[in-house]
Amino acid sequence: MKTEKTFTEDHQVRVRAEFEQETLDGFKRKAARKIAQSTRIPGFRPGKAPYAMVVNHVGEAAVLEEAIDLMLNDVYPQVLERENIEPYGPGNLEDIPSQEPPVFEFVIPLSPEAELGDVESLKKPYEPPVVSDSDVDEYVTQMRQNQANIVPVEGAAKIGQLVYMTLEATDENAKTPEEAIIVKSAPQQTLIPTKKEEKDSEWPYKGFARELIGKKAEDHFSLTHTFPAESKDGALAGKTVRFDVNIQSVKELELPEMNQEFLTSVGGFESVETLKQAVREKMVSDRTSEYDDTYYLELVDTLRAGATLKYPPQMIKDEEDDVLHRIEHDLEHRGLDLDVYLKIRKMDKDQFIEEEVKQTAKDRLERSLVMDAITKKYDVKVTQQQMQAEVTGVLNSLLMSGEYEQAEKQLGKKRFTEAISNEAANNALEKAIRLQLRTLAAPESLPVAEEVTEEEAMEEIMDALQAETANDVVEIDPVEKDPSEEVIED
Numbered sequence: 001m002k003t004e005k006t007f008t009e010d011h012q013v014r015v016r017a018e019f020e021q022e023t024l025d026g027f028k029r030k031a032a033r034k035i036a037q038s039t040r041i042p043g044f045r046p047g048k049a050p051y052a053m054v055v056n057h058v059g060e061a062a063v064l065e066e067a068i069d070l071m072l073n074d075v076y077p078q079v080l081e082r083e084n085i086e087p088y089g090p091g092n093l094e095d096i097p098s099q100e101p102p103v104f105e106f107v108i109p110l111s112p113e114a115e116l117g118d119v120e121s122l123k124k125p126y127e128p129p130v131v132s133d134s135d136v137d138e139y140v141t142q143m144r145q146n147q148a149n150i151v152p153v154e155g156a157a158k159i160g161q162l163v164y165m166t167l168e169a170t171d172e173n174a175k176t177p178e179e180a181i182i183v184k185s186a187p188q189q190t191l192i193p194t195k196k197e198e199k200d201s202e203w204p205y206k207g208f209a210r211e212l213i214g215k216k217a218e219d220h221f222s223l224t225h226t227f228p229a230e231s232k233d234g235a236l237a238g239k240t241v242r243f244d245v246n247i248q249s250v251k252e253l254e255l256p257e258m259n260q261e262f263l264t265s266v267g268g269f270e271s272v273e274t275l276k277q278a279v280r281e282k283m284v285s286d287r288t289s290e291y292d293d294t295y296y297l298e299l300v301d302t303l304r305a306g307a308t309l310k311y312p313p314q315m316i317k318d319e320e321d322d323v324l325h326r327i328e329h330d331l332e333h334r335g336l337d338l339d340v341y342l343k344i345r346k347m348d349k350d351q352f353i354e355e356e357v358k359q360t361a362k363d364r365l366e367r368s369l370v371m372d373a374i375t376k377k378y379d380v381k382v383t384q385q386q387m388q389a390e391v392t393g394v395l396n397s398l399l400m401s402g403e404y405e406q407a408e409k410q411l412g413k414k415r416f417t418e419a420i421s422n423e424a425a426n427n428a429l430e431k432a433i434r435l436q437l438r439t440l441a442a443p444e445s446l447p448v449a450e451e452v453t454e455e456e457a458m459e460e461i462m463d464a465l466q467a468e469t470a471n472d473v474v475e476i477d478p479v480e481k482d483p484s485e486e487v488i489e490d
Contacts, residue, residue, distance in 0.1 A: 011310040015106045024102040031066035086111045109312030114373040117306030126445035128291045131283045148253035156214045162251045163212045164189050168244040219247040299437045304370045319361040382428040390424035
């Protein structure tokens with residue numbers, strides 16, 4: 001076998017492989033025997049017809065086609081080994097320029113490569129948001145609003161009141177009346193917030209609710225708003241939209257008293273202080289989690305911008321397929337299919353893939369390659385304790401969502417267990433990578449590990465031994481062993 005290879009710009013390799021004629025002839029004989037076993041040839045038992053009779057019965061082309069398939073299965077691994085090629089996935093037989101002697105030309109996708117830039121200069125302060133007393137009070141007020149009585153009021157709408165309305169949205173620059181209609185006669189209720197309480201997630205746009213101040217039942221009016229091109233609502237992005245609003249009624253909330261009945265109804269709290277403490281802990285957790293997602297994503301994108309990333313076209317295509325599959329799965333949970341969703345968005349599938357799926361896939365793939373590179377560069381590992389904690393977290397999440405039994409039934413016990421382990425491992429590894437990134441970007445923000453003196457360690461052991469006299473069994477963790485030494489390698 002003679003081979004020569006040429007690397008392509010899209011991170012693939014083109015290999016030309018030439019073989020001895022005898023090699024192809026041998027596979028033609030094997031192909032004839034295989035065909036004879038599955039094809040009835042008059043006068044011969046299955047598999048016993050001579051080569052010439054098989055060729056005469058099915059034709060030279062059929063034998064040659066089968067021979068090439070058999071040969072490829074045999075020689076392709078040899079080509080990879082001979083040229084020391086580490087493929088991302090299966091290669092393609094692009095051409096057979098010659099049959100005498102047999103010459104095959106392959107195009108093989110290569111495994112991705114990621115070369116990080118200046119990692120050590122990565123710096124970004126870690127400053128998670130602080131939860132103030134007023135933030136806690138606002139959250140508690142929202143809890144009271146959820147249990148409030150709604151009563152009609154006369155007169156113009158004010159801050160803190162509910163406005164019931166129907167709303168129509170029309171694209172001012174649409175070419176046809178059909179294209180102009182974005183939302184038609186949609187009923188809506190909106191609580192008018194203070195300026196401080198306005199949220200970016202407000203629909204149809206931030207500040208809309210405060211436009212209702214001073215409006216009363218049976219009022220009719222229009223508002224015009226131009227949405228930025230990067231708007232999260234794809235149906236409105238970049239459009240100048242007229243909203244026609246019909247006020248139906250104005251109501252206000254009668255908040256429940258902060259008494260024991262209310263405290264019991266929202267979680268069985270003993271006092272207002274314990275409620276506020278629980279609220280604060282939840283808000284800190286939620287805000288820190290949201291901040292972390294943004295913080296670490298920015299770090300990864302910073303490294304991504306300075307990295308050299310190489311991957312074949314098939315890899316990005318696989319990622320696109322996965323993104324599209326996840327979108328379809330999420331839509332199913334919302335009671336929609338992709339076709340209906342695209343009709344709402346006024347897009348066809350090809351346009352959706354080109355404008356949204358491809359970029360999402362590219363971002364995901366390249367970020368993943370950067371994180372893999374960080375894992376290898378700093379030998380990031382996951383401890384047994386971390387793994388177990390994530391398994392517990394995944395199981396608790398499934399139980400709380402009510403999806404545990406359904407998932408186990410759909411997948412079967414073995415696949416279900418594997419899925420839990422895989423997700424837990426991915427979660428644990430991602431947290432370990434995040435810790436490594438934070439160590440690089442903001443080491444001063446990491447908590448300082450407490451040093452245990454020899455005297456303290458002995459006291460701990462003595463306490464455990466004393467407990468053993470009062471209980472039949474007590475587990476004692478050896479103080480000299482560092483749990484971080486027990487690792488699961490990625």
